[in-house]
Amino acid sequence: DTEVTQTPKHLVMGMTNKKSLKCEQHMGHRAMYWYKQKAKKPPELMFVYSYEKLSINESVPSRFSPECPNSSLLNLHLHALQPEDSALYLCASSPISGGRKSNQPQHFGDGTRLSIL
């Protein structure tokens, strides 16, 4: 069982729809991440939240809108997506620490498979 839960597992939406992806973790991690992954490619970082504040936005189009309402929950709001946005969207979390105590890896969810019609 994964410790990072993502819902839904699959999502099909039209280009004019508005939908949201949800990610939840209860490991007490204060860093959460959204990645986009195309088939047979590595994950591409989209956003990083640290202590519920947006720390990194990797020049992601505004049709993707992240939200971190509390330390356990991370959302990704989708609006007016394009066919090229079809991909696997992965959420991950990790502790925030520095130096030689920061060897904890990111924990990934199972992802949401998104298809844009």
Place this chain on the structure above:
Amino acid sequence: AQTVTQSQPEMSVQEAETVTLSCTYDTSESDYYLFWYKQPPSRQMILVIRQEAYKQQNATENRFSVNFQKAAKSFSLKISDSQLGDAAMYFCAYRSSNYYSAGGTSYGKLTFGQGTILTVHP
């Protein structure tokens, strides 16, 4: 910026045999972490093994071990006694040791290689 290179797009191995996946990286940092993640068709990214750059001893986890050569910036993964369940895409990843690295822009970012698809033949 750090880069990670996996030069083998695909590898195959017979069940019960040993296979080695290669990974090289480039960084100017002296302290960092390296990871191997496995992604089976079920799609969840699963941590296989981690290595702290300040440790000279190579990490091992059961059938999985690494050959970490810091001077050569090489981090290969050896899978012994390969099993059908090892078939997956394997990603090598780099992360700075500090969540807030020099310049404050790391935020725990992982830099991934392009991945190696491992096929295990029965």
